[in-house]
Amino acid sequence: MAVNIIGTGSYVPKNVADNQLLSTIVDTDDEWIRQRTGIKERHLSSGSKEGTSFMAIEAAKAALEHAGVSAEEMDLIIVATASADTYVPSTACQVQGELGAIRATCFDLNAACSGFLFSLNTADAYLETGMAKTALIIGAETLSREVDWSDRSTCILFGDGAGAAVLRREEGEGGILASVTGSDGSQGDVLTCKGRGIQNPFYKSRRKKDYIQMNGQSVFRFAVSTVPKYIKRVLKETGLEPDDIKYYILHQANRRILESIAKRIGVEMEKIPMNLDHYGNTSSASIPILLDEVNRNDLLQPGDKIVLSGFGGGLTWGATLVEWK
Ligand code: ACO
Numbered sequence: 001m002a003v004n005i006i007g008t009g010s011y012v013p014k015n016v017a018d019n020q021l022l023s024t025i026v027d028t029d030d031e032w033i034r035q036r037t038g039i040k041e042r043h044l045s046s047g048s049k050e051g052t053s054f055m056a057i058e059a060a061k062a063a064l065e066h067a068g069v070s071a072e073e074m075d076l077i078i079v080a081t082a083s084a085d086t087y088v089p090s091t092a093c094q095v096q097g098e099l100g101a102i103r104a105t106c107f108d109l110n111a112a113c114s115g116f117l118f119s120l121n122t123a124d125a126y127l128e129t130g131m132a133k134t135a136l137i138i139g140a141e142t143l144s145r146e147v148d149w150s151d152r153s154t155c156i157l158f159g160d161g162a163g164a165a166v167l168r169r170e171e172g173e174g175g176i177l178a179s180v181t182g183s184d185g186s187q188g189d190v191l192t193c194k195g196r197g198i199q200n201p202f203y204k205s206r207r208k209k210d211y212i213q214m215n216g217q218s219v220f221r222f223a224v225s226t227v228p229k230y231i232k233r234v235l236k237e238t239g240l241e242p243d244d245i246k247y248y249i250l251h252q253a254n255r256r257i258l259e260s261i262a263k264r265i266g267v268e269m270e271k272i273p274m275n276l277d278h279y280g281n282t283s284s285a286s287i288p289i290l291l292d293e294v295n296r297n298d299l300l301q302p303g304d305k306i307v308l309s310g311f312g313g314g315l316t317w318g319a320t321l322v323e324w325k
Contacts, residue, residue: 007067
């Protein structure tokens, strides 16, 4: 049996904020942002009607249509997000309700920017053990509400959007061949976005709403040292060489991080598709949005091998090697 990706979809808001626009909000400029990150523009939500659940639903509809399957066939829906509209119900239950996926078990998963990979890994485990046959996994984020728009070191990095994939356990070979995830909570302080303070009869927190805070250079060092190590691990597990992989679909955080990863695994940049120039870092949505672009541009043929890999707050990381169906 194989666990295949049988359809992909994505959604980004129409509103586009280019670097020039941001330079009117904080003390920055287009040249600094492009040189340090590769980002030219990012898509931002138009308001509460275009939040995380709305974008997740739109990406899910596109993925189901692309896969040619109905919502009723879903046994499992997982939404990776660190910026849900509501604590309860989960975003996954909102997707279920809107799509009418009445048979599905639904929950959200937070592994920051690694969330889509963790969802892929979790869904694979459900499918491999026979607990589910068909699953919908989504990465959806409205990071524009988690960002301090007066902090030039973070507000230039992020964008909003969602990406989705449909997975199915089927007869045959290929599909997900190897998968690895990991976490290091001892380094959690490197990238944080704290929740609400405690308010109860015993305690009144004075904490105000918190925003994303990041030690950019630590995240940079972590990313370039960890991601290549885990990519090499899934290659070794499958007996493949770096050049056997058609594309490395990597978390879109920073062009310099991607260039360094390419160098460390010893492949040309043509194997590392990139769209961060147009979307910025959309956290858990970045890998499925890019996968959808590559897929819809007919760049993948049956038998092609791809690696999905990324890193994020927590700290968290993962890599998955897939033989395309
Ligand atoms: N415009 C102009 N100047 C800026 C800006 C800005 N937007 N932001 C920071 N600066 C200034 C700083 O104030 C500093 O000035 P100083 O030297 O006078 O103190 C100078 O630029 C250098 O700042 P650094 O933080 O050292 O810049 P660096 O080269 O490290 O680039 C960046 C910062 C882009 C964040 C980089 O560290 C990075 O990409 N890190 C990786 C982190 C990442 O990608 N995170 C994404 C989210 S995490 C995730 O996806 C898991």
